[in-house]
Amino acid sequence: MADWNATSPPTSGWTPVRLPDIWTTRWPTHDGVVWYRLRWHQAQADAPVGLLLDYVCLADAVYLNGSLIHRDTNLVEPLSRSWIKPQYFLIDRPLLHQGENELLVRVSGLAAYQPAFGSVTVGSPPAVEALQRTGLRWRYDCQLFNLAVGGVLGSLFGIFWLFRRQDVVYGWYAFSALVFAAYSYNFIAYRIWPFATTDGWQALNAALYFASASGFVVFLLRYCGRRKPSFERTLLVLNVVALACALAWPERVGPHRNALVVGGGLLYYTAIFVFIVHAARTRRTDQRMLAACLLIPVLTSGHDFLLFFGVIRGDTYLLALTSPLTLIGMSSVLAHRFAAAVRRVENFNVELRLEVEVATRDLSSTLAREHALALTNTRIGERLNLVRDLHDGFGGSLLSTIATLEQSPPTPETARIVATLKELRDDLRLIIDTTTQEQSADLAGLVAPLRHRWSQRMDVAGVASHWRLEGVEQLHLGPARSLDVLRFLQEALTNVLKHSGASKVELVMRRDPVSLRAEVRDDGCGFDTAAHAQGMGLASLRARAQRLGAMLELRSAVGEGTTVSLEVPLHESPPVA
Structure with missing residues (x-):
């Protein structure tokens, strides 16, 4: 042991130790310097030898045969830290002596940080240097x-x-x-x-x-x-x-x-x-x-x-x-x-991009529907205004004219004019009914006013009428197609009153998955369909069927009554809410 300022080894007090040595096992509280002395016999000094100090904690100075070969920067506080690397020296003459060589290592350390001196290796430079590289x-x-x-x-x-x-x-x-x-x-x-x-x-x-x-x-x-x-x-x-x-x-x-x-x-x-x-x-x-x-x-x-x-x-x-x-x-x-x-x-x-695209498409579709709905509402408003004008103006004049003619002395010409005016009145009522109904009105709702008027008319004429509607609730054909279907029924019923002489008439409307079938049957006198192919209002019925894309069927024979049917394909669009 020595104090911090010792520059030469002590002359006495040396103690044999076994390397590696941690001096706190011997001096638990010693802070300062400990000298280590090693001697070895070198048989030949003609070639250099390698010297390896495996571990020194904390700082050291190394002397070989009395000559300083290494000294850490700081041997007192703040102490250098030699323990991080093994120390390798290549020793040659004149430092290396043949025979006995003495190595002195001055170690500076603190008891709290495991001051120690590790093993020492002397041998051929390649072997010792390999050990140093491995340790490093x-x-x-x-x-x-x-x-x-x-x-x-x-x-x-x-x-x-x-x-x-x-x-x-x-x-x-x-x-x-x-x-x-x-x-x-x-x-x-x-x-x-x-x-x-x-x-x-x-x-x-x-x-x-x-x-x-x-x-x-x-x-x-x-x-x-x-x-x-x-x-x-x-x-x-x-x-x-x-x-x-x-x-x-x-x-x-x-x-x-x-x-x-x-x-x-x-x-x-x-x-x-x-x-x-x-x-x-x-x-x-x-x-x-x-x-x-x-x-x-x-x-x-x-x-x-x-x-x-x-x-x-x-x-x-x-x-x-x-x-x-x-x-x-x-x-x-x-x-x-x-x-x-x-x-x-x-x-x-x-x-998010997909959702935005979907939302954009939905918004575009919604805006398009709203635009279409606005246009539809505008057209409906214009129609309603037109219908009101017709009802208040032309309709009133028409009814007034009919009443005046009916009160005048009857003549064949007057009767013909009144009949024509009544047909115009009925057609005007159909237009008003189909136009003033809401866009979502179904066919059953549109047929109801027609049924009411014609049931009364048939009763006055002494004709028993029977109406049967199957599956037409919630059926929406749109105003134009609905008007054509109602006009078809009205013309068919008009023909029954004018030409058939029937005592009974039956009207059937039936819906199946792909079409609507409207049929008017009477038990009147009937007629030869070949002889009257263009008469009795048949041309008008065929024109309406063609406009609807429907199929018109006429069955009649003299003395066996008449059946007129119309089969309309259902291509209607859902109503706009």
Whole structure:
């Protein structure tokens, strides 16, 4: 042992030790310098040899045969950190002596941070250098790769979070990964700038580890869609207190960093085990994948905790070897989650576009229907105005003329004129009936006024009339077609009164799925259809049938009555509401 300012080894007090050696097992509270002296016999000094110091904690100066061959930058506070890499030297003459050679290593360390001196290897340069490269790869390069992966992935998902603030899972993952990357810098840092003491450096590292564990817990909570406000506030308070104490009292927090490390480790383990149980219960594929990734640090961190607390000896932390796999696996799960969210947004956009197109078509159709309805209503209004004018003007004049002629002395000419005027009156009534009805009026409603008038007329003429309507309720033919059907019935009934001499007439209207059949039968005198093909109003009936696209059928024989039927195809459009 020696004090901080010792520049030469002591002359007495040497104690034999077995390497690797942690001096706190011998001097638990010693902060300062310990000298290690090693001697070996070199049979031949003609060729250089390789010298490897596997592990030195914290800083060292190396002397070979009394000559300084290496010295760390800071052998007093703020101490350099030689333990991050193995030290390799190529030794040749004149430093290398044939026979006995003496190696002195001055180690500066602090009892709170496991001061130690590792194994020493002397041998052929290629073999010793290979050992140095292996140690460098596992102890330094892996830590550097781990820090780089964590920093890159944390930054990447931090950018994701900046663009998707509502998805806080990425923000908490980025926070945890970046803070852990800052903590991991401890394993590759040669200097402890900007801190003046190792205590300050170690206190901050412990606070960063605890903060990373806290962020990781909240990340898993958010990934499960959970919030624990009181627990999260407690974590925030603990982190603020830990960081404040680390910055304000580093000389106390640094040597007792194990409390924060144990607390952070418990947070990590508890969060991982609870999440694994949750993933097993929910059976979500992404959560199971994440749980599998989290099993890796659980299996390796036990070794690292034992090494950190000095329970076992070694110089390689396994978590640095497996942490990149864990980070990449977790990032893959989060990337899958992000891609799924993007796909959902894309699908939503597609669905939204389709819905907009459908809505646009529906709106266009609605506007077209409203426009058509407005035109129809305008036409109906014009018709109603025209009908009112006809009813009030022409209709009144017509009825007045008929009444005047009926009161005048009867003559054949007067009777003929009155009959013609009454036909005009009946036709006017049909026009008024079909025009003034609502657009949605069915055929049964339109036939009712006609039936009433003609039933009275048949009774006056002594003709028994029978009307049978089947299935014409809710049948809408439209004003024009309905008027043609009613005119057909009216002309057929007029022919019965004028020409048949019948005592009984039957009118049947029947609807089937594809057509409407209207039929008028009488028991009158009948006629020869071949001889009267163009007479008795038949030409007018045929014209109406042609306009309706219907089929007209006439059956009659002398003394056997007459049957006139009309079969109208149903191509009507539904009424406009």
